[in-house]
Amino acid sequence: MKEGYELIYQRPKTLTDTRMHYCPGCFHSTMHKLMMEVVEEMDLQENTIGVCPVGCSVFAYEYMNIDVQEAAHGRAAAVATGIKRIHPDKLVFSYQGDGDLAAIGTAETIHACNRGENFTFIFINNGIYGMTGGQMAPTTLVGQKTSTSPYGREPAKVGLPLKMAEIVSRFGRVAYVERVSCNTAANARKAKKAVRKAFEYQLQKLGTTFIEVASNCPSQWKCTPEESLDWIKDHVLPYFPLGVFKEPEKKEK
Amino acid sequence: MGEIKLMKGNEALAEAAIRAGMQAYFGYPITPQSEVIEYLAREEPKHNYVLLQAESEVAAVNMMYGAGGAGGRVLTTTSSPGFSLMQEGVSYMTCTEIPGVFANIVRGGPGLGTIQPSQGDYFQAVKGGGHGDYHVIVLVPNSVQEMADHVFLAFELADKYRIPALILSDGAIGQMMEKLELPDPVPYKPNKPWATTGKTKDRERNILTSLYIKSEDMEIKNIHLQKKFREIEANEVRFDEYKTEDAEVIITSYGLTSRVAKKAVDIGREQGIKLGLFRPITVWPFPKGRIAELASRDDIRFFISIEMSAGQMVEDIQLNVCGKKPVHFYGRMGGIVPTPQEILDTVQSHLKE
Ligand SMILES: Cc1ncc(C[n+]2csc(CCOP(=O)(O)OP(=O)(O)O)c2C)c(N)n1
Numbered sequence: 001m002k003e004g005y006e007l008i009y010q011r012p013k014t015l016t017d018t019r020m021h022y023c024p025g026c027f028h029s030t031m032h033k034l035m036m037e038v039v040e041e042m043d044l045q046e047n048t049i050g051v052c053p054v055g056c057s058v059f060a061y062e063y064m065n066i067d068v069q070e071a072a073h074g075r076a077a078a079v080a081t082g083i084k085r086i087h088p089d090k091l092v093f094s095y096q097g098d099g100d101l102a103a104i105g106t107a108e109t110i111h112a113c114n115r116g117e118n119f120t121f122i123f124i125n126n127g128i129y130g131m132t133g134g135q136m137a138p139t140t141l142v143g144q145k146t147s148t149s150p151y152g153r154e155p156a157k158v159g160l161p162l163k164m165a166e167i168v169s170r171f172g173r174v175a176y177v178e179r180v181s182c183n184t185a186a187n188a189r190k191a192k193k194a195v196r197k198a199f200e201y202q203l204q205k206l207g208t209t210f211i212e213v214a215s216n217c218p219s220q221w222k223c224t225p226e227e228s229l230d231w232i233k234d235h236v237l238p239y240f241p242l243g244v245f246k247e248p249e250k251k252e253k
Numbered sequence: 254m255g256e257i258k259l260m261k262g263n264e265a266l267a268e269a270a271i272r273a274g275m276q277a278y279f280g281y282p283i284t285p286q287s288e289v290i291e292y293l294a295r296e297e298p299k300h301n302y303v304l305l306q307a308e309s310e311v312a313a314v315n316m317m318y319g320a321g322g323a324g325g326r327v328l329t330t331t332s333s334p335g336f337s338l339m340q341e342g343v344s345y346m347t348c349t350e351i352p353g354v355f356a357n358i359v360r361g362g363p364g365l366g367t368i369q370p371s372q373g374d375y376f377q378a379v380k381g382g383g384h385g386d387y388h389v390i391v392l393v394p395n396s397v398q399e400m401a402d403h404v405f406l407a408f409e410l411a412d413k414y415r416i417p418a419l420i421l422s423d424g425a426i427g428q429m430m431e432k433l434e435l436p437d438p439v440p441y442k443p444n445k446p447w448a449t450t451g452k453t454k455d456r457e458r459n460i461l462t463s464l465y466i467k468s469e470d471m472e473i474k475n476i477h478l479q480k481k482f483r484e485i486e487a488n489e490v491r492f493d494e495y496k497t498e499d500a501e502v503i504i505t506s507y508g509l510t511s512r513v514a515k516k517a518v519d520i521g522r523e524q525g526i527k528l529g530l531f532r533p534i535t536v537w538p539f540p541k542g543r544i545a546e547l548a549s550r551d552d553i554r555f556f557i558s559i560e561m562s563a564g565q566m567v568e569d570i571q572l573n574v575c576g577k578k579p580v581h582f583y584g585r586m587g588g589i590v591p592t593p594q595e596i597l598d599t600v601q602s603h604l605k606e
Contacts, residue, residue: 047451049323052462061460067449069322070462072345075315078307082319082327083449085277085303090451108315111308 012040018062025225027215028057028124030182034192035093035122036064038199048091049083051076055097056130074105077112080119091199092119098139099129102162106138109164116173116207120198123164126215127236134220138162141235146220161239165212169245175207177245181214183232187242197247206248214240255434262400263288263427265435266330266356266420269401271296273408274441275354276325277303279316281335284368285424286358289330310335314342321346321353322461324448326408326441330356332424333374334365336382343417344383348463348474350447352411354404355389356420358427361561361588369588370423370509375565378421379537386475388482390418390489391537393507397431399534405436414485415447421536423561425509425590491534492543496522500529502600503547505570506559507533510591514559517596526600536566544573555579555603559596562586579603 001007014036022029039048045066052060054073061068071079076094084092101109101123109121128146129135135148139161143152153161169177176198180191191213198209214236216228223231260268267289270278280290290306297304303320307313313329321327331339336357346353357378361371374382378391390410392403400422407418452458465471495515497503502521506514511532521528531547533540547553555578558567567582574580583599585591 045451046453049449049451051319058464061458061462065452065458067452067459068461069319069449070349070460070464071318072315072341075311075318075342078312078315079319079322081305081312082277082279082316082321082325083323084319085305085316086320086323086325087450107308108312111312 012037014040014045014065016063016065020063021059022056023219025216025218025228026056027126027182027213030188031122031124031191031213032060032063034188035195038192038196039066039091042196042199044091044199047089049087051080051083051092051094053094053096053100054131055100057095057097057124058131060095074100074103075108076100077105077108077117077121081112081117084117084119088118091202093122094119095122096124097130098123098125098127098137102138102164109168113168113171113174113208113210116171116175118202118205118207120202120209121211122195123210123212124215125164125212125240126217127161128217128220130217130220141239163240165210165245168208168210171208173207174210174246176201176209176247177212179212179214179240179242179245181232181237181242183214183216183229201248214242255437257432257434259430259432260397261288261428261430262397262422263358264292265397265401265433266404267292268435269404270328271300271302272436272438273405274326274439275302275328275408277305277320277327278329279305279307279313279320279327280329280331281307281310281313283332283335285360285370285427286330286332286356288427289356310338311342314339317353318342318346318349318351321351322349322449324443324445324450326412326443327353329353330358332358332360333362333371336374336377340383343389344385344387345463346417347387347389348385348478349461350415351461352415353417354407354411354420355417356422359421359423361586367588368424370425370561370590371586371588372423372508372510372561372565373586374421375536375560375562378419379539379569387478388537390414390416390485391421391535392418393421393534393536394426395508395511395532397426397429398433400426401433401435405439410489414481416481416485421508423509486538489535490538490540490542492540493532493534495530495532497529497531497547499527499552501527501552501554502604503529503531503553503556504559504596505531505533505556505566507536507566510559510561513591513593514596517593517600520593521597521600526604528600533566536569539569539573541573544570545575548574548577553578555581557581557583557600557603559591560584561590
């Protein structure tokens, strides 16, 4: 450290030096960083096992400096269940996109939540299949154009976008559900707080913890990163409102 | 000496898993093997293992992947339609090199089929039922005793080679009761430095993935896997023979039908036909070398494969007999078990040729 300078920020040691492959502006990078900061701040590197999905974040293990298992498409919740059952005292999370968690993996998601599996879901809902080239997701907004809904999503044909945070918050053994975003600095700070709370509740063995991130995909939304933030504010958040859907009751002091 | 008991094949398998140090079982009920999860559920309070009835076989195999990857000694059991659903996961486990033990208590197919015993899943088990170039170790018990013994062997081989090991049995062996000597419990001490247990300061992080996006890397991974498969082929072939020394006709058969075939050998010999039985105990790795040796023997007139299928293992016999002798086939399908008489009639008709 240079004399007279004060270190106010540095990359957490829980992130590797590998340069991320994500498109400019993508929240995957932001969320990786926030999560790994929390792991470092809680001193959990030695006790954390992550599960990465198939989707744009398939390479998340290149960036997260922790033990990771790569799951088959949609199966992260089952893989995380297996890991957590063997290591009930370690911190386990699954990191999944909307195609992964809410289409091909819906059964695994619902049943892990219903059992109250004591791990944390980090659900990156960008309303589209990023990795495979911008096809419609179960969370694509009504009227939103994608390569498989080129005239806009039609509910009469494919139903309405799935609200996963709302759905899983109904399960008795789910402890904590919050929807966050990273579209503003303030929201990103809240997202980090939510991750921290989820990890803390997990370590207290309170049940399933579920963080949905109203995320973006400038490349497949065919817009600039800045425009993607406006789209979130104007279109995503009115349908997918931010906030806590469920939280363990605070003990009276 | 181990404990002597009268048990169903499925229950013997379950009890053996407990004694072999199984740490987690994930499964989904399906006839004719649900006794395994039911037995483990009854015994659970006395032991320390994880038992979870999954929401599907798809989930079960991925729980295996997670728990096996995290260092656990893991088991699942299923029957044909369920094993089909597990294939994606088996392919992932093979490439990621996560050990785990599977049992497929085969029933008649295709489709929903019947709950009666069959050997119709041989191709799926032996030729790689999922996508990609791979094999799993396949053990084929023919008794309740072997249902138990093979669990120990399967866990040992799976861990040794970091590969899924499959016990390929059938509804009859799963359901029938026989006397067996239960193997004594072994203390299981995991030595899996590659497992995801949390990155400690003294090591690099452990990543379990089957993703190799660059073709060159994917080829290197494949070469590594193939080398391992060759090593298993060199070291782990197992088979059994009955009266083959002076046989003129070699019956090849595994699992349940090998019991029927043995009876046919005895009856045939009483009638003066020199029959012998060759019984693979591993069908992958396949006892290629021994089949080739037998095929070179002058006194052997032909081979005949007896199966509960339309003719699956017979292809591996043909491959290794390599045209040196005729290879015939007799099988029943759909859950029907051939009788010794049917086998003898077929042998007789070929002897007249
Ligand atoms: C069994 C299977 N089916 C399909 C695919 C192809 N595939 C890969 S990623 C993906 C969708 C990913 O979308 P999402 O989960 O929303 O994540 P994102 O890429 O947007 O981050 C699909 C369909 C696959 N890898 N495996």
